Amino acid sequence: MRQTNRNYLFHDGDLSSTLDDARAAATEAVSLLPRDQFLSTSIDTLVEHLTAQHHIEPLQLLEEHTTMDQQEARVDVTGRFDYATRDSGRTFAAGHELTFYIPYTGDVRLWHLKANMFFSVVSVGTIDPRSSSLIIQLANTSNTDAARYKQAFDSEITRIRQIIQAQGGMLSAYHNELPTLVRGAIDRRRAELEKLNVLASVFNIPMVKKSGMPEFRPIEVARRIARPLPRPAATGFKPEPAINTEMFEDVLSIIRHAGASFEGAPQTYKSLGEEGLRDNVLSHLNALFEGRATGETFRKYGKTDIRIEEESRAAFVGECKLWGGEKILLEALNQLLDYVTWRDCKSALVIFNKDVAGFSEIQGTVARALPTHPNFLRAKETGRIGEWRYVFKSAEDPVREVTVHVFMFNLYLKPERSAKKR
Structure with a gap:
């Protein structure tokens, strides 16, 4: 079963490194707040504001809303034993192309970031941020049984689900520790201001x-x-x-x-x-x-x-x-x-x-x-x-x-x- 694009998913960056950068950005944001606003705002409100600003929404596939389109296609069969191929150049045969549109929620950046797991096969798909959809295209020759399309689609979706689940575990740990990191940065800044005799918070x-x-x-x-x-x-x-x-x-x-x-x-x-x-x-x-x-x-x-x-x-x-x-x-x-x-x-x-x-x-x-x-x-x-x-x-x-x-x-x-x- 051939996919008609080579847009690799979860391939261009590392989620672990991205979360390290997000932690650093969240604590750095404390020092960037204007002094009077920082001192005038309660610690709990500062923590809520900064953790919300640096929240990363996990991906979630809305598979129950999947739609499908189909059309005729010319399929590259060069080198396939079941088709006679030319001595030189590419050989094409009549076929079908199925396009699946799966809506999703979450941060679009996560589609490009590797989780802490390994697959020998790289997931392939196209992300349309305007419609918040994952697009998967499958193509094969016209004599291909429908069950093979379903098997290929299910295999791809299962792999994507597993990666999203792994990302979710990493994001959950990040979100759980973020308020503590931010609160610690707030406490440190207030302590420094106290040393300068600028702040008497209570x-x-x-x-x-x-x-x-x-x-x-x-x-x-x-x-x-x-x-x-x-x-x-x-x-x-x-x-x-x-x-x-x-x-x-x-x-x-x-x-x-x-x-x-x-x-x-x-x-x-x-x-x-x-x-x-x-x-x-x-x-x-x-x-x-x-x-x-x-x-x-x-x-x-x-x-x-x-x-x-x-x-x-x-x-x-x-x-x-x-x-x-x-x-x-x-x-x-x-x-x-x-x-x-x-x-x-x-x-x-x-x-x-x-x-x-x-x-x-x-x-x-x-x-x-x-x-x-x-x-x-x-x-x-x-x-x-x-x-x-x-x-x-x-x-x-x-x-x-x-x-x-x-x-x-x-x-x-x-x-x-x-x-x-x-």
Whole structure:
């Protein structure tokens, strides 16, 4: 079976070397970002942007959409024992040519790159990037059985599939390690800027654990077009206060501990409204932390929110709400995003369910609804049931990001049980 072109596939370059170049380009891109934009953008957003920019989409054949064309052809039979050939020159016979068009997705460059495997036979085909199609042409004399065409086509496609699969394994390893490489390059650049006293990425708001307070560990209860980076402010980057990640986790641990105590004795807390539950959470927080000027680091604002402030702007906001459906959930989120915040604001959205029996359904609503918000950027893993963590753009300024850790605590009591308690 003769193919009517000699366009070799997976033949002109090496995928391994190409991926090495891509890794180097991704880390080099970190140093090429304008300084103010680099400093004004969160690390997670930088990682997402640069890994998306250097993502290489694997090839995938859409074989179910293959089409075929056929036409008459003159086939070169020079030297074939089943045809009488001339003493000199080429000999041609009447034949048929079949052309197969197989759509594909993925980076067109991969059709020219060798994977880490060897075939003694080189695949042949034509790539049409305009229609994103692989074109395979087969020709033979008019007396050739149809089964031979099918055998030749299947053999070619099987070989191409195996190479694409090998490429896919190499690309998967590349994509898995790329975020770590980019994050390392970001950390190194920030460290260099710190050495030059140019960057103070996080001012830790003074907040220390009160002496003599016991440590505790709460009972464990059984997340490809590159998004453009936000523009930095016209005035350039200015360091801003924030609570650091370790302190944020300590704050969340206390809220988690308070919520567990609520769930352990729901009959005690069920009568409290939003403000009463908020005050209880607030007392837990201020029992373990103290601020620079007062005994209360965490302060009350309005009916349901708790804040840490620096220079009259919120660096941490905790919002407490009674569950009232998806509408109330999104309104509470909007409240958080509407606050005037520092660039790296951290927050907690604490939801108490007192009236709905189907708690698992409520949890499903949270997981489904919050990522649909127009300011949603990314979800982050919490490793805990009944907790979610998301990052949103601030409603005030897209450069500012708000981390929202969501808790759900169930204070629901069956009516008959509640009546017995009375």
